[in-house]
Amino acid sequence: MDLQNYVENLTSEARNSSLDLAVARSEIKNTVLSKMASNLRMCSEELKEANQKDLAEGNKNGLSDAMLDRLELTDSRIEDMAKSVDDIAELKDPVGGVIDGWVLPNGLRLTKRRVPLGVVCIIYESRPNVTADAAALCVKSGNAVILRGGKEAIHSNTAIYRQLKKAFNDTDLPPNCVQLVETTDRAAVPPLLTAEKDVDVIIPRGGKGLIKHVMETATIPVVKHYDGVCHTYVDERCNLDMALEICENAKCQRPGVCNAMETLLVHKNIAGDFLPMMKDVYDKKGVELRGCPIALKVLSDINSASEDDWYEEYLDLILAVRVVNGVDEAVEHINRYGSGHSDAIVTDDLKAAETFQNAVDSATVYVNASTRFTDGGEFGLGAEIGISTNKLHARGPMALEELTTYKWLVNGEGQIR
Amino acid sequence: MDLQNYVENLTSEARNSSLDLAVARSEIKNTVLSKMASNLRMCSEELKEANQKDLAEGNKNGLSDAMLDRLELTDSRIEDMAKSVDDIAELKDPVGGVIDGWVLPNGLRLTKRRVPLGVVCIIYESRPNVTADAAALCVKSGNAVILRGGKEAIHSNTAIYRQLKKAFNDTDLPPNCVQLVETTDRAAVPPLLTAEKDVDVIIPRGGKGLIKHVMETATIPVVKHYDGVCHTYVDERCNLDMALEICENAKCQRPGVCNAMETLLVHKNIAGDFLPMMKDVYDKKGVELRGCPIALKVLSDINSASEDDWYEEYLDLILAVRVVNGVDEAVEHINRYGSGHSDAIVTDDLKAAETFQNAVDSATVYVNASTRFTDGGEFGLGAEIGISTNKLHARGPMALEELTTYKWLVNGEGQIR
Numbered sequence: 001m002d003l004q005n006y007v008e009n010l011t012s013e014a015r016n017s018s019l020d021l022a023v024a025r026s027e028i029k030n031t032v033l034s035k036m037a038s039n040l041r042m043c044s045e046e047l048k049e050a051n052q053k054d055l056a057e058g059n060k061n062g063l064s065d066a067m068l069d070r071l072e073l074t075d076s077r078i079e080d081m082a083k084s085v086d087d088i089a090e091l092k093d094p095v096g097g098v099i100d101g102w103v104l105p106n107g108l109r110l111t112k113r114r115v116p117l118g119v120v121c122i123i124y125e126s127r128p129n130v131t132a133d134a135a136a137l138c139v140k141s142g143n144a145v146i147l148r149g150g151k152e153a154i155h156s157n158t159a160i161y162r163q164l165k166k167a168f169n170d171t172d173l174p175p176n177c178v179q180l181v182e183t184t185d186r187a188a189v190p191p192l193l194t195a196e197k198d199v200d201v202i203i204p205r206g207g208k209g210l211i212k213h214v215m216e217t218a219t220i221p222v223v224k225h226y227d228g229v230c231h232t233y234v235d236e237r238c239n240l241d242m243a244l245e246i247c248e249n250a251k252c253q254r255p256g257v258c259n260a261m262e263t264l265l266v267h268k269n270i271a272g273d274f275l276p277m278m279k280d281v282y283d284k285k286g287v288e289l290r291g292c293p294i295a296l297k298v299l300s301d302i303n304s305a306s307e308d309d310w311y312e313e314y315l316d317l318i319l320a321v322r323v324v325n326g327v328d329e330a331v332e333h334i335n336r337y338g339s340g341h342s343d344a345i346v347t348d349d350l351k352a353a354e355t356f357q358n359a360v361d362s363a364t365v366y367v368n369a370s371t372r373f374t375d376g377g378e379f380g381l382g383a384e385i386g387i388s389t390n391k392l393h394a395r396g397p398m399a400l401e402e403l404t405t406y407k408w409l410v411n412g413e414g415q416i417r
Numbered sequence: 418m419d420l421q422n423y424v425e426n427l428t429s430e431a432r433n434s435s436l437d438l439a440v441a442r443s444e445i446k447n448t449v450l451s452k453m454a455s456n457l458r459m460c461s462e463e464l465k466e467a468n469q470k471d472l473a474e475g476n477k478n479g480l481s482d483a484m485l486d487r488l489e490l491t492d493s494r495i496e497d498m499a500k501s502v503d504d505i506a507e508l509k510d511p512v513g514g515v516i517d518g519w520v521l522p523n524g525l526r527l528t529k530r531r532v533p534l535g536v537v538c539i540i541y542e543s544r545p546n547v548t549a550d551a552a553a554l555c556v557k558s559g560n561a562v563i564l565r566g567g568k569e570a571i572h573s574n575t576a577i578y579r580q581l582k583k584a585f586n587d588t589d590l591p592p593n594c595v596q597l598v599e600t601t602d603r604a605a606v607p608p609l610l611t612a613e614k615d616v617d618v619i620i621p622r623g624g625k626g627l628i629k630h631v632m633e634t635a636t637i638p639v640v641k642h643y644d645g646v647c648h649t650y651v652d653e654r655c656n657l658d659m660a661l662e663i664c665e666n667a668k669c670q671r672p673g674v675c676n677a678m679e680t681l682l683v684h685k686n687i688a689g690d691f692l693p694m695m696k697d698v699y700d701k702k703g704v705e706l707r708g709c710p711i712a713l714k715v716l717s718d719i720n721s722a723s724e725d726d727w728y729e730e731y732l733d734l735i736l737a738v739r740v741v742n743g744v745d746e747a748v749e750h751i752n753r754y755g756s757g758h759s760d761a762i763v764t765d766d767l768k769a770a771e772t773f774q775n776a777v778d779s780a781t782v783y784v785n786a787s788t789r790f791t792d793g794g795e796f797g798l799g800a801e802i803g804i805s806t807n808k809l810h811a812r813g814p815m816a817l818e819e820l821t822t823y824k825w826l827v828n829g830e831g832q833i834r
Contacts, residue, residue, distance in 0.1 A: 019752060023775050104797055108786055117808055118778065196632075200808050215613075219632045221639070221809045242831040249833035335436060357826050358440050361535065369525055369829030378834070379825070380521060391534055391617050391822040392638045392810040405808045408796070409774050412786030414659040416666035417795070 003183070007191040010146055010179050011198035014119045017174040018144035022116045024173055026093040033089035033136055035167035040082040040132060043163050047073055050159035051128070058152050066256075070126050071153055081129045081160075084383060088136040091382045094401045095142045111409040116142030118200040120403065121192055122385070123148045123214060125206035128156035135164050135178045137385050141403035144177045146199070148192065150206070151184040158182060193218040203398075205386050223394055223402075225386040227313040228258030228341035230371045233330040233356065235347035236267040240274055242368065243346040244281055249370040250344065252285045256315045258387060259342050259374040263310060263320040265330045271298050271323045287317045294323035310337040327352045331359045338362060341389055342371040342396075363389065363396035420600070424608040427563055427596050428615035431536040434591040435561035439533045441590055443510040450506035450553055452584035457499040457549060460580050464490055467576035468545070475569050483673075487543050488570055498546045498577075501800060505553040508799045511818045512559045528826040533559030535617040537820065538609055539802070540565045540631060542623035545573035552581050552595045554802050558820035561594045563616070565609065567623070568601040575599060610635040620815075622803050640815065643806040644730040645675030645758035647788045650747040650773065652764035653684040657691055659785065660763040661698055666787040667761065669702045673732045675804060676759050676791040680727060680737040682747045688715050688740045704734045711740035727754040744769045748776045755779060758806055759788040759813075780806065780813035 021029075040047070051073040058068050094114055101111040120143045122134045131147055138145035149157040161180040168175035181188055193202060193214060202222045204214040211224050232250050234243045250261035266274055275298045282289060289295075290305035302321075309320040310333070324330050327345070334343050344366035345356040353367045364374045376384025376397035385403065388394040394402035438446075457464070468490040475485050511531055518528040537560045539551045548564055555562035566574040578597040585592035598605055610619060610631060619639045621631040628641050649667050651660045667678035683691055692715045699706060706712075707722040719738075726737040727750070741747045744762070751760050761783035762773040770784045781791045793801025793814035802820065805811040811819035 019776070019778065022778070102797065104795070108790065110796060115778075215636045221807060223809070239831070245831060245833055253834055353828075359436070361436065361439070361532075362824065364825040364827060367826075367828045369827055369832045370834055372834040373525065373827060373832070374825075378521070379527060380519065390638060392640070395822050396825050405812050407779065408781040408791075408813050409784075410781060410786055410790060411770075411784045414656070414662060415786045415790070416662055417670055417787055417789040 003185060003187050004191050006183070007181075007188055007195065010181065011119070011192070011195040013176040014144040014146050014179060015198040017176040018116070018118045020174055021139070021144055021177045022095075022118070022142050024142065026095075028172060029093070029139055029142070030089045032139060032167045032171055032173060033085055036132070036136060036164050037082040037085040037089070039163035039166055040078060040085065040160065043159075044075060044078045047078055047156065047159050047163075048075075050155040053155040054153055061152075063152060067126065067152070071128070071156070073128060073156055077129065081132045084129070085132055085136040088140050088383050091140065091400060093140065094404050099406055106415050107412060108415050109411045111411075112406050113409055114401070114404045115407050117403060117405050119144045119146065119198055121146040121148065121199050121202050121220075123189065123192075123202065123204045123206070123210065125150040125210060126153060128153045128160055130205065131157045131160045131180070132164060133383065134385060137383060137400065137403060139177060141400045143403055146179050146181065146192065148181040148189065154184050190217055193220060196220055203385060221393070223388050223390050223398065225258075226389040227339045228260070228387075228389075229262050229311065229313050229337065229339040230259060230341050231263045231265055231330075231334050231338055231343045232261050232371065233265040233324070233327070233334070233343070233345045234267060234270065234274055235327060235345055235349060235352050236269045237349045237352070238270075238346045239348060240270070240277065243274065244278060246344065246346055246368070246370050247278055248281050248285070250372055251282070251287060251319055252317070253370075253372055255317050258313075259371050260315070261319065261371055262312060262314055263322065263337070265322050265324050265333060266295075268294065268323050268325055271295065275299055275321070282319065285317065287319055290318065290320050292322040295321045298323075313339070327355050331356060334360050334362070339389060340391075341387070342366065342374040344369060344371050363387075420602060420604050421608050423600070424598075424605055424612065427598065428536070428609070428612040430593040431561040431563050431596060432615040434593040435533070435535045437591055438556070438561055438594045439512075439535070439559050441559065443512075445589060446510070446556055446559070447506045449556060449584045449588055449590060450502055453549065453553060453581050454499040454502040454506070456580035456583055457495060457502065457577065460576075461492060461495045464495055464573065464576050464580075465492075467572040470572040471570055478569070480569060484543065484569070488545070488573070490545060490573055494546065498549045501546070502549055502553040505557050505800050508557065508817060510557065511821050516823055523832050524829065525832050526828045528828075529823050530826055531818070531821045532824050534820060534822050536561045536563065536615055538563040538565065538616050538619045540606065540609075540619065540621045540623070540627065542567040542627060543570060545570045545577055547622065548574045548577045548597070549581060550800065551802060554800060554817060554820060556594060558817045560820055563596050563598065563609065565598040565606065571601050607634055610637060613637055620802060638810070640805050640807050640811055642675075642803040644756045645677070645804075645806075646679050646728065646730050646754065646756040647676060647758055648680045648682055648747075648751050648755055648760045649678050649788065650682040650741070650744070650751070650760070650762045651684060651687065651691055652744060652762055652766060652769050653686045654766045654769070655687075655763045656765060657687070657694065660691065661695060663761065663763055663785070663787050664695055665698050665702070667789055668699070668704060668736055669734070670787075670789055672734050675730075676788050677732070678736065678788055679729060679731055680739065680754070682739050682741050682750060683712075685711065685740050685742055688712065692716055692738070699736065702734065704736055707735065707737050709739040712738045715740075730756070744772050748773060751777050751779070756806060757808075758804070759783065759791040761786060761788050780804075
């Protein structure tokens with residue numbers, strides 16, 4: 001098979017289908033989504049069978065237990081996947097919404113109307129539920145989608161994809177609104193990343209290596225979902241119990257995700273009181289601390305942090321700890337070492353809170369709350385395709401609205417310049 | 418001079434300055450802008466002297482008369498440039514505006530607030546006034562800017578830049594909020610396009626070659642200002658006088674710009690009446706027509722259009738003409754050959770107007786008006802940095818708001834997940 005031709009065929013089919021999908025009514029899109037969900041439920045045995053092949057190969061290839069766990073499809077995970085597609089059908093359709101509009105002095109009527117992006121290409125790793133989620137979010141927002149999953153999940157993804165595809169039977173929508181790259185050949189990726197004519201946006205979800213490769217190769221706009229080096233700064237004037245709770249939650253509630261805390265910053269005037277109490281909490285949870293020289297003076301039995309630790313996204317029960325002179329130094333540290341994802345201050349001081357929220361250049365900046373809330377569902381936006389670390393187009397949780405763009409409609413009665 | 422180091426120094430200075438500029442008050446930014454404008458006015462002799470060097474070199478290097486004209490700085494053009502900076506100072510500051518906000522069931526208060534992008538890099542050709550315009554738009558929107566102008570305008574750009582820079586004296590803003598790449602060496606461009614850490618967006622303005630190079634090389638988000646293959650479709654049921662006026666205006670009022678019409682589509686049932694009248698108008702203006710086979714039957718003395726003509730952005734008094742079966746075929750043609758910039762229908766038919774505005778996948782879609790209105794100033798948005806042919810982030814006129822992003826501010830009282 002000629003891969004270049006294969007990909008060109010995928011992308012041009014996606015473009016053609018996208019034009020029909022863009023003008024489809026919500027009720028038609030929702031019908032397809034409901035059928036997707038019921039197909040997934042009805043074929044759970046088939047899905048589990050395909051998944052077994054992936055698990056067996058994963059075992060053979062020495063995937064870690066954590067990876068195998070993420071890969072596995074159980075009855076309850078299949079039900080969750082179907083439920084999530086049903087939930088997306090229930091969300092409000094963003095397409096057609098009017099963002100703004102006015103009448104010009106010359107009588108021209110301007111309307112800035114929300115429309116689908118067109119063709120979305122999602123490149124992801126591991127979890128097979130992304131196949132269903134991403135397809136459902138794209139169809140709901142009127143976008144044709146090209147799915148490129150990880151090699152280790154190819155059998156599961158293909159089986160899920162078949163059920164999604166069947167949902168288009170007996171509808172007015174072209175089935176090629178949703179397409180999966182059915183080869184695991186890596187050479188299929190570069191032609192996708194440069195299909196400017198037919199693909200409007202690339203959304204990579206996965207490890208840093210994947211995202212770096214996409215950014216370097218793509219000639220199409222990329223909305224990246226990069227790392228989360230998230231901070232919590234505990235200020236001098238604060239409720240220490242609240243600080244303990246927030247710092248425990250931000251680090252320990254789910255350490256493997258991008259909105260978990262990776263570095264704790266503490267005001268020098270409370271470090272002596274706060275750090276020993278905090279360490280007691282973390283000790284119980286098995287968190288390893290790595291401290292700056294001043295932190296080491298307070299907590300003599302922890303390891304020292306290297307310069308690299310400040311940049312590190314551990315995604316694990318490890319935490320870098322630094323004592324700072326105040327909010328300005330905390331902000332400087334965050335803007336220098338952080339990844340612009342989610343950062344929090346715990347304080348009772350109005351000026352410190354305002355300085356922190358103004359000056360920290362991150363997608364989400366918290367006062368007195370855990371960074372773990374950065375999530376489309378938690379924000380009340382509905383399901384998300386990911387959390388963007390881009391500044392352009394989408395920043396933070398990327399939900400249905402962020403899968404749209406706008407067009408300007410201008411209506412007149414013969415106006416010329 | 419080591420170019421890589423030179424560029425790294427520029428970009429890291431820009432990043433550092435951007436953090437101060439992002440939180441600067443409007444009144445401080447406006448003071449700098451006013452000083453920029455008055456510096457430009459006061460030093461017009463110096464600017465013209467520098468410009469003479471560019472013109473002399475341009476003459477020697479065989480630049481076309483049109484290019485030399487675009488390059489030239491006269492007293493009135495310098496006054497226009499200064500006036501345009503003053504006008505930008507008068508615009509409303511987009512920074513800090515609240516886009517949305519709500520309270521979650523758990524009491525967390527969310528605010529989606531407009532903030533500057535950070536560091537903007539603008540790569541442009543020819544017209545030296547872009548140096549002042551782009552700098553003023555970026556400073557107003559709180560962005561540090563790196564300007565990379567064309568080789569043929571280097572003396573003019575450097576002279577303008579010196580006046581812009583002086584405006585930062587005796588202010589609280591770092592002068593490196595505005596920086597010009599002071600070498601014409603092309604090797605300075607790739608390190609700019611890959612300075613992910615320090616540059617947030619690249620805005621290329623110029624010919625297709627420049628933009629293609631930027632898209633292929635950049636690892637940073639690009640908002641491109643590509644070609645405008647704009648269409649006007651004259652429907653069966655329409656006011657023919659209005660159609661004549663609109664088509665004359667869209668093609669002839671300023672043929673060298675991106676929102677000028679390049680292809681005229683005409684309904685088959687009126688082609689016999691309309692095309693001869695239209696040709697009379699175009700003949701007087703010296704417009705060359707290139708027609709499809711059916712158009713050639715109506716207008717026997719015009720050249721035939723090749724497949725390439727449908728893709729062509731002439732930027733000149735040349736127009737491709739095609740007769741179509743109706744609005745659906747017009748839409749198909751536009752979505753296939755157009756560039757998604759600006760397209761118009763002239764019609765009295767409600768259904769045709771709605772079909773056209775729904776189905777044409779372009780940034781601006783007109784009913785009964787000239788495509789020439791696609792412009793930040795005409796839309797009432799104020800000065801623009803260009804007209805984006807991206808779908809992401811900014812689509813159509815890109816003015817002050819499109820030079821911002823947002824951050825989520827989340828305020829709580831100790832909420833955890």
